């Protein structure tokens with residue numbers, strides 16, 4: 001209905017340009033029309049709505065779907081009550097039935113604009129979280145403070161942060177510094193995993209086409225994986241086998257609860273890029289084990305908020321080697337998704353050379369939601385300058401904006417992105433089969 005078919009541009013030999021980007025792909029039982037995903041990005045649009053979707057969030061995702069993106073991955077949605085008490089800003093929520101109607105409408109809207117939609121679901125931010133009442137955030141181990149050093153920020157973001165003088169102020173709760181964490185008990189670990197499994201059932205009921213477990217960037221699952229932040233002496237700490245137990249138990253619980261109803265993937269940092277953190281070879285082993293257990297895809301990222309410059313790279317293609325590393329340990333049918341390749345020629349080549357199967361675009365889709373259609377049609381698109389104004393705002397807990405795209409954050413006023421008045425092809429009952 002709202003979509004128009006884009007005519008592919010052709011090179012001198014008459015072949016479509018960047019054709020690899022526009023080949024369909026299967027992730028588990030979900031068919032995606034091209035190799036272009038929208039990377040999850042916390043928008044802080046639901047701040048005034050306490051984690052429930054609103055008109056702005058729907059129109060914002062509709063714009064990216066209408067722009068030809070094959071797969072929308074939502075911002076990181078908080079999947080347990082405990083997680084929702086310790087974000088550093090505000091995110092969408094999904095852990096009880098009241099969250100269902102809004103998310104179901106979000107799914108319907110994205111489907112109406114001809115894209116698939118996966119939910120990125122988080123079990124918590126751990127030591128990178130903040131409570132508003134200064135209650136200590138929960139983490140694998142106590143007493144390991146968290147702080148981003150200026151030299152670990154991307155250069156342009158560092159300039160912004162230093163200029164504002166605000167973001168580095170320890171009195172202001174931002175993503176730069178968090179409160180001293182406390183250790184999670186084993187009982188808490190088990191009950192969080194159980195609640196998270198239930199939230200995944202809600203995700204199926206809301207109609208999402210897939211679930212992405214949020215485990216990169218130094219968040220809770222990552223903290224368990226990393227010898228830097230996990231000093232436990234029980235079965236969740238010590239050896240790599242023990243450090244990966246939390247992630248594996250989460251994955252197993254999700255499968256136990258939803259079976260193969262929709263694909264389940266995971267986002268992981270390919271390397272923590274901290275001297276005492278978890279490195280690529282150990283991360284590959286985590287990925288290999290998940291591949292063996294049946295994970296449907298792996299979405300790569302890099303670094304953590306302590307090593308921010310690695311996951312907000314200053315140039316294209318910095319993660320492609322780590323992507324190839326993950327691919328080397330996964331079964332051939334399990335795709336890998338790689339962010340931060342904004343250049344279409346480089347993206348198409350990376351797919352052709354087998355380094356990655358899909359690309360995911362973050363900041364590039366903030367500045368130009370129509371990247372996919374424009375690339376396919378051979379039209380010019382607005383290039384992201386990687387200035388990080390977008391991120392610097394959300395780090396401060398403010399809704400995302402883009403210096404070069406003044407429409408970002410105002411999509412709700414643009415009728416071309418309004419959600420449909422009548423859902424197309426929706427089932428009255430969600431499809432659960434086959435459940436275990």
Ligand SMILES: Cc1cc2nc3c(=O)[nH]c(=O)nc-3n(C[C@H](O)[C@H](O)[C@H](O)COP(=O)(O)O)c2cc1C
Pocket residue numbers: 039040041042043075076120214216267301311312313339340341360361362363364390391394400
């Ligand atoms: C404003 C903003 C919010 C983000 N929030 C998330 C998030 O919720 N979950 C996540 O896994 N990554 C998040 N990211 C990281 C992006 O998914 C992506 O990996 C990163 O921006 C690099 O890709 P790019 O160069 O295309 O921007 C965020 C990025 C930005 C700019």
